[in-house]
Amino acid sequence: MDEKEIIKIHNVTKRFGGLVALDKVTFNIYKGEILGIIGPNGAGKTTLFNCITGVYRPDDGKIFFNGLDITGKPPHRITQLGIVKTHQIVKPFNEFTVLENAMIGALFGRRAGKISKDEAREIALKNLELVGLIEKKDELASGLTLHEKKFLELARALSAEPEVILLDEALAGLNPKEVEESLDIVRMINKELGKTIVMVEHVMHAVMNVANRIVVLHFGKLLAEGSPKEVAEMPEVITAYLGDKDLALKFVKR
Amino acid sequence: MTILTDLLINLTSGFLWGTVLGAVSVGLTLIWGVMKVVNLAHGESILLGAYVVSALYLFLNVDPLLAMFVALVSGLLLGFAIYWLGLHKIIGHVDVVTLRIEMSTLLEMFAISIILYNIYSFLTRSEPFGIGIWHLTPISYINLGYMSIQVNHLTAAALSLVATFIIYQFISKTPTGKAIRAVMQDSQAAALVGINPVRIKMLTTVISIGFTAFSGFLVVLYESAVVPSISYKYAPLAFTIVVLGGLGSIIGSYIAGIIIGVTYGVSKVIFSVLVSKNASDPLALTMAFIILVLTLLLKPEGLFGVKR
Ligand SMILES: Nc1ncnc2c1ncn2[C@@H]1O[C@H](COP(=O)(O)OP(=O)(O)OP(=O)(O)O)[C@@H](O)[C@H]1O
Numbered sequence A: 001m002d003e004k005e006i007i008k009i010h011n012v013t014k015r016f017g018g019l020v021a022l023d024k025v026t027f028n029i030y031k032g033e034i035l036g037i038i039g040p041n042g043a044g045k046t047t048l049f050n051c052i053t054g055v056y057r058p059d060d061g062k063i064f065f066n067g068l069d070i071t072g073k074p075p076h077r078i079t080q081l082g083i084v085k086t087h088q089i090v091k092p093f094n095e096f097t098v099l100e101n102a103m104i105g106a107l108f109g110r111r112a113g114k115i116s117k118d119e120a121r122e123i124a125l126k127n128l129e130l131v132g133l134i135e136k137k138d139e140l141a142s143g144l145t146l147h148e149k150k151f152l153e154l155a156r157a158l159s160a161e162p163e164v165i166l167l168d169e170a171l172a173g174l175n176p177k178e179v180e181e182s183l184d185i186v187r188m189i190n191k192e193l194g195k196t197i198v199m200v201e202h203v204m205h206a207v208m209n210v211a212n213r214i215v216v217l218h219f220g221k222l223l224a225e226g227s228p229k230e231v232a233e234m235p236e237v238i239t240a241y242l243g244d245k246d247l248a249l250k251f252v253k254r
Numbered sequence B: 001m002t003i004l005t006d007l008l009i010n011l012t013s014g015f016l017w018g019t020v021l022g023a024v025s026v027g028l029t030l031i032w033g034v035m036k037v038v039n040l041a042h043g044e045s046i047l048l049g050a051y052v053v054s055a056l057y058l059f060l061n062v063d064p065l066l067a068m069f070v071a072l073v074s075g076l077l078l079g080f081a082i083y084w085l086g087l088h089k090i091i092g093h094v095d096v097v098t099l100r101i102e103m104s105t106l107l108e109m110f111a112i113s114i115i116l117y118n119i120y121s122f123l124t125r126s127e128p129f130g131i132g133i134w135h136l137t138p139i140s141y142i143n144l145g146y147m148s149i150q151v152n153h154l155t156a157a158a159l160s161l162v163a164t165f166i167i168y169q170f171i172s173k174t175p176t177g178k179a180i181r182a183v184m185q186d187s188q189a190a191a192l193v194g195i196n197p198v199r200i201k202m203l204t205t206v207i208s209i210g211f212t213a214f215s216g217f218l219v220v221l222y223e224s225a226v227v228p229s230i231s232y233k234y235a236p237l238a239f240t241i242v243v244l245g246g247l248g249s250i251i252g253s254y255i256a257g258i259i260i261g262v263t264y265g266v267s268k269v270i271f272s273v274l275v276s277k278n279a280s281d282p283l284a285l286t287m288a289f290i291i292l293v294l295t296l297l298l299k300p301e302g303l304f305g306v307k308r
């Protein structure tokens, strides 16, 4: 991990009516890191992802990607620039096969318009192999289990050939063995493919383990930022979120 | 004439008419499935193609087989106009489809339908207008033994099959077609894989209305001439067919069109025996709508639709 920022989030505010979902949030995401974002329900984590990917336009503040101002750009432009996300509530295209799902990521991703169908298929197959779905490539996405659908979303996201992948609760609802498998894949994508990864996660020991850095959101505000160990020891984080210091440190140790 | 030959005749002509009905419904199923826009101007979009071909033939002596491409282009242009004048400001900004938006687009399309209807009525004085006795081959009828068939009906059936096959290949095989189907399933998820949903929706409107205008050529080929009020016959049938075939399914629409055509033919024979010859036509048309009600009750997603 070098210290070059890839995404800069500057003073971002997002309101829904009277509710301030994000309140002047500022932090950087660095190239090559795995950044964990934690925070209680309703803290604004998904909203932050939606602002980065252009689903919502921030009411105030700016977001930069590789120095380019991407605030308010439409989602498809941001995907093509190189930021993709997987959804908290999985959204594969159920009427497409597994392979078609992954291919559509490649066809309309970073190389949209410049990629042949054969190349797209090759990329899709490679990523399905990586997430372990290659055997199901001709099945309809609707028939997959939740766990497999999450992996399919990951393969589709990877097929866009992004620089940054945002994972919104990719581990929620998985059993411990599936969580371990997923973490191995996340590490692999980060180390071997060199992708920057930002993961929103409630499965605490998992983020604390896999992330290089943690950002804590609380009621739309940035509460803390630092290494997993630093964050777990901050008194304000413990009271706001982790509750019990011993428990918090236990998470980091696992 | 025995009932059996009567049945055979009506089965054949019902089938041929059904292929036209199928093609007429393809554009409707696309715009409805992808954009959730209920195109109340569907009948008038059909008429556009029918009138363009007939006017070119009558006034400029253009061969209808050539004029059908002009009909297609006129539909593409109408689709473009409808999208940018009527739909974009409603659809372009809001991604989540709510009932409120469906209501506004519905009213937009209703307004467009009334405007077009009145233009047609004014220009044609509501008189029948069409290609008359033009036909493709030197002979105008083919004798099958038990009946003779109009060459134009066969031509319409053949062209409907070719055109539907082409648009089906486009939607299922090309990247743009895949993008259309992705937007149909989930517009927001499509945007997040890099598809521009606004562009796809514009394209869908253009293609749908274009194909519909082309199908208007098939209608005038089948009917010889049209009057504005013929839209009240074809549009409701097309809605029934789209529901029966399954929203967004091209193959479904084509097959459902044939089912409705055959049902019409067969029930016409049955009703002329059971009731009277005069009453058989409206009663047979009513059967189509009984099928609509039964579909909604028993298989709401349609024959080829996907349960959502
Ligand atoms: N489209 C929306 N309209 C109105 N309010 C919204 C909308 N999206 C989110 N909110 C509100 O904004 C706040 C932040 O929501 P968000 O989904 O970002 O939280 P989160 O941190 O992802 O929570 P969770 O852990 O439950 O996923 C919540 O109070 C939520 O109700």
Ligand SMILES: [Mg+2]
Residues within 6 Å of the ligand: A045, A046, A047, A088, A168
């Ligand atoms: Mg969330």
